[in-house]
Amino acid sequence: MAWWSGYRRHVRHGGSCHRIFVRRVRCGPCQQTHALLPSFVLFGRLDVVESVGTVIADVAAGRSGVRPAAERLGVPHTTARGWCRRFKAGAARWAAAFAALAVELGGPALSWPVEVGAGALAAMAAAWRAALGAPGWSTLGPWRFVSAVCGGRLIATNTDSPWLIVGSRRFMPPVP
Secondary structure, X not given: OEEEEEEEXXXXXXXXXXXXXXXXXXXXOOOOEEEOOOOOEOOOOOXXXXXXXXXXXXXXXXXXXXXXXXXXXXXXXXXXXXXHHHHHXXXXXXXXXXXXXXXXXXXXXXXXXXOHHHHHHHHHHHHHHHHOOOOOHHHHOHHHHHHHHOOOOOOOOOOOOOOEEEOOEEEOOOOO
């Protein structure tokens, strides 16, 4: 891997937009490039991960509705609603992944809450607590930890190709 240029993008925090530079790296053998997102940025989202996480946590834990949570952070309620819907769509996957990570890092096994969104939040919190023993994580905070673990794809849309690639041939999976 070697540095390979980058691009500028906007990030909204505290009601104002800032421009940041996102570095890219390129793999020598396959010539593929990858963006190295900072831990405070989510893939395809304007707002910082702490803003997104605060709204998701308030709504998924039942402490608030989407509109009041969005108003407290100064983001449009339609944007916050989209975050919550995207989180709910992937909550089961994130709950399983972060619960497994928590156990791998030496944390306890979890008992699942009834609601899947609350289960995902509990698994993320358990993984965060287990990771606090490793150096450096305590300074970043729980939502940056989550962003770093999932590569900024916490509420990203599914961008995986439906094509199965075997060698140089592409196969479309069978339709159920």
